[in-house]
Amino acid sequence: MTRYDAPTHWQSRYDHFIGGEYVKPHGGRYFENPTPVTGQPFCEVARGTAEDVERAIDAAHGAAGAWGRTSAADRALVLNRVADRMQEHLQALAIAETWENGKPIRETLAADIPLAIDHFRYFAGVIRAQEGSLAEIDDDTVAYHFHEPLGVVGQIIPWNFPLLMATWKLAPALAAGNAVVLKPAEQTPASIHYLLSLVADLLPPGVVNVVNGFGVEAGRPLASSPRVAKVAFTGETTTGRLIMQYASENIKPVTLELGGKSPNIFFDDVSTAPDDFRDKALEGFTMFALNQGEVCTCPSRALIQQGHYADFLAAAVERTREIRPGHPLDSATMVGAQASNDQLEKILSYLDIGRQEGARVLTGGARAELGGELSGGYYVEPTIFEGSNSMRVFQEEIFGPVVSVTSFADLDDAVKIANDTLYGLGAGIWTRDINTAYRAGRAIQAGRVWTNCYHAYPAHAAFGGYKQSGIGRENHKMMLDHYQQTKNLLVSYAPKKLGFF
Amino acid sequence: MSDLVTVTPAAAELIRSLREQHGPLMFHQSGGCCDGSAPMCYPAGEFRTGSSDIRLAALAVGGVPEPVEFWISRAQWDLWQHTKLTIDVVPGRGSGFSLEAPEGLRFLIRSTLARRDHE
Numbered sequence: 043m044t045r046y047d048a049p050t051h052w053q054s055r056y057d058h059f060i061g062g063e064y065v066k067p068h069g070g071r072y073f074e075n076p077t078p079v080t081g082q083p084f085c086e087v088a089r090g091t092a093e094d095v096e097r098a099i100d101a102a103h104g105a106a107g108a109w110g111r112t113s114a115a116d117r118a119l120v121l122n123r124v125a126d127r128m129q130e131h132l133q134a135l136a137i138a139e140t141w142e143n144g145k146p147i148r149e150t151l152a153a154d155i156p157l158a159i160d161h162f163r164y165f166a167g168v169i170r171a172q173e174g175s176l177a178e179i180d181d182d183t184v185a186y187h188f189h190e191p192l193g194v195v196g197q198i199i200p201w202n203f204p205l206l207m208a209t210w211k212l213a214p215a216l217a218a219g220n221a222v223v224l225k226p227a228e229q230t231p232a233s234i235h236y237l238l239s240l241v242a243d244l245l246p247p248g249v250v251n252v253v254n255g256f257g258v259e260a261g262r263p264l265a266s267s268p269r270v271a272k273v274a275f276t277g278e279t280t281t282g283r284l285i286m287q288y289a290s291e292n293i294k295p296v297t298l299e300l301g302g303k304s305p306n307i308f309f310d311d312v313s314t315a316p317d318d319f320r321d322k323a324l325e326g327f328t329m330f331a332l333n334q335g336e337v338c339t340c341p342s343r344a345l346i347q348q349g350h351y352a353d354f355l356a357a358a359v360e361r362t363r364e365i366r367p368g369h370p371l372d373s374a375t376m377v378g379a380q381a382s383n384d385q386l387e388k389i390l391s392y393l394d395i396g397r398q399e400g401a402r403v404l405t406g407g408a409r410a411e412l413g414g415e416l417s418g419g420y421y422v423e424p425t426i427f428e429g430s431n432s433m434r435v436f437q438e439e440i441f442g443p444v445v446s447v448t449s450f451a452d453l454d455d456a457v458k459i460a461n462d463t464l465y466g467l468g469a470g471i472w473t474r475d476i477n478t479a480y481r482a483g484r485a486i487q488a489g490r491v492w493t494n495c496y497h498a499y500p501a502h503a504a505f506g507g508y509k510q511s512g513i514g515r516e517n518h519k520m521m522l523d524h525y526q527q528t529k530n531l532l533v534s535y536a537p538k539k540l541g542f543f
Numbered sequence: 544m545s546d547l548v549t550v551t552p553a554a555a556e557l558i559r560s561l562r563e564q565h566g567p568l569m570f571h572q573s574g575g576c577c578d579g580s581a582p583m584c585y586p587a588g589e590f591r592t593g594s595s596d597i598r599l600a601a602l603a604v605g606g607v608p609e610p611v612e613f614w615i616s617r618a619q620w621d622l623w624q625h626t627k628l629t630i631d632v633v634p635g636r637g638s639g640f641s642l643e644a645p646e647g648l649r650f651l652i653r654s655t656l657a658r659r660d661h662e
Contacts, residue, residue, distance in 0.1 A: 280573035301576020384635025
C-alpha cells in the first residue's frame with residue numbers, strides 16, 4: 043500500500059489560456075476550486091465571460107489557418123510529443139486528477155492517464171494513415187475527395203474524467219487540423235492547467251485555448267457563437283438539446299454524449315462452474331462502483347437470469363461489500379469521493395426515492411462517513427438495490443456507486459428489459475455461449491456492448507450512443523469525420539465542350 | 544397540475560434572486576449523465592420546448608410577478624409520473640447552463656411517491 047502525498051504543484055490561481063499565454067479574465071473575477079477529497083478549496087480559477095470566449099475564439103482563428111495547413115506528419119509529431127511528455131509525468135498527472143476529481147489513485151495511474159496518453163498516440167497514428175479518395179466518374183471525369191479541417195471548434199468537457207474526456211475531444215480535433223476553444227467543467231477546472239504546464243511549449247500559440255468558468259457565463263457564449271464551426275459536448279440531455287438549439291441558429295454540427303442507464307446482463311451459464319470466468323463476471327457486476335459510478339456507461343442496471351439469480355446475487359453482494367472505501371490517494375482505495383457536493387446530494391436523493399418506490403437495499407444505501415480529514419469530503423457507500431425496471435432508480439442515471447438489480451427469464455426477456463430505457467450508450471453481456479452473446483449483443487439498442495468484459499475504453503473501439511444517449515462516435519478514427527469537412531474537386535479531363543451552348 | 548411540482552422556501556428565495564438578475568425564468572428537467580436529473584433554470588424562452596415536452600407546472604413563487612413554468616420531456620415524465628417533485632437547493636458547483644451555478648448553489652429535485660402504481 044502506498045499513500046501518495048497531496049499535490050503541491052498547483053498554482054494558487056489559474057487564468058485563461060489564450061493564444062499560448064495566460065490571460066486574466068475580462069471581468070476580473072475568480073471562483074474557488076475545492077477538492078472533493080476534503081471539501082477544501084485548493085486554488086482559484088478565472089470566472090470567464092463572453093468577452094473571454096471571444097478573445098479565445100479570436101486567438102483560435104488566428105492559429106487555425108497555419109495549423110490546418112501543417113502536414114499530417116507534423117501534427118502527429120506534436121500529438122506524440124504531448125503523449126511522451128504525459129508519460130514522463132504520469133504519476134504527477136494521476137495525483138493531480140485524483141485531487142481534482144476525488145477518484146482513487148489506482149484508477150488514475152492505471153486507466154485515466156495511460157488511456158489519455160494512448161489516445162494522443164492513436165490519433166497521431168490514424169491521421170498519418172488517413173487518405174482522401176477519388177472516384178472515376180467516367181473516362182474523362184474524376185471526383186477527388188479531400189479532408190479539410192473545420193477551422194475553430196468548441197469543446198465542453200465533463201467533470202467525471204477531466205483529463206481523459208478533454209483528450210478524447212482534443213486529440214481528434216487537433217489531428218484533423220482544427221484549433222480548439224475548450225471549456226473545462228467548473229467542478230474540475232484545474233487539472234487541465236497542470237497538463238498545460240507540461241505541454242504548452244509543444245503547441246503552437248492559439249491552437250489550444252482554455253476558457254474557464256460556469257456554463258451559463260462561458261459555456262453558453264462558446265456553444266452559441268457563430269464563429270465556431272462545431273460544438274462537442276458531454277453531459278446531460280437538457281443542455282445537449284440547448285446546444286443543438288444554438289447550433290441550429292448557426293447551422294453548425296454538434297457531437298453529443300449524453301449518458302445512459304446501461305444494463306449488465308448475466309445469463310445462467312455464467313454460474314455453471316465456480317471458475318475464473320464466474321469470478322470475472324462478479325468483477326464485471328461490481329464495475330458499477332468504478333469511478334464512484336460517475337461514468338456515462340456505469341453498469342447501473344444488473345439483469346440476472348432466474349436460474350442462478352439468488353446465488354449470483356448473493357456472491358455479488360459479498361463482492362460489493364469487499365470494496366474498500368478510503369482516501370483517494372491511498373493505493374489500496376477502491377472507491378473514492380464523489381466529484382462535488384451537489385453530486386453527493388443528488389445521489390442521496392436517489393437513495394431516498396429508491397426506498398420510497400419499494401426497492402430493497404441489499405448493501406450500502408447511505409453517505410459514507412470516513413472521518414478525519416475526509417469528513418468534509420463527498421463519500422457514498424456502494425449500494426445495491428433490488429427492484430423492478432419501472433422504478434426510477436432503474437431508469438435514471440444516478441451517477442453514483444449505485445446498481446439496481448432485477449431478474450429475467452430468457453434471452454427475449456433480457457433484451458426487452460435492457461431496451462426499456464430512454465438511453466442506449468453501453469451494455470454488458472456475460473455468457474459462455476457465443477450464440478447467446480451474439481444474438482443479445484445485436485438486439486440491444488446501445489452503441490457499445492461489452493461482451494464478457496466491461497468498462498474497457500481502448501482507442502480504436504467506437505464509443506457513442508443510440509437513442510437519447512447522443513450523436514457521434516468518439517474513441518475511433520471515425521471521429522475524424524466529425525472534425526473534418528469533405529472537399530470535392532470534380533474535374534473534367536475532356537478537351538471538348540458538352541455541346542449545350 | 545401545479546401540485547406535481549412544489550418549491551422549498553430556500554429554492555423560492557433563489558428563484559426570486561435569479562428573477563431580479565435575469566428577468567422571467569423557466570425550468571427544464573434534465574436527464575442523462577453528469578448533471579442529469581437536475582432541474583435546469585433558464586431565462587424564460589431560452590430553452591425552446593416543443594411537442595416532445597410537457598409543462599408540469601406554472602409555479603407561483605412569492606415576489607416573482609409571473610408564473611415560472613416547469614417543463615420535462617414527455618418520455619421522461621412517463622417514467623416519473625408516479626412521483627411528485629420538489630425543487631430544493633443545495634450548495635454546489637452546478638453545471639450545464641443553469642443560471643444559479645455562479646451563486647455556488649444548485650437546484651435539486653427531491654421526489655416523493657404520488658401513488659404506488661409501478662408494481
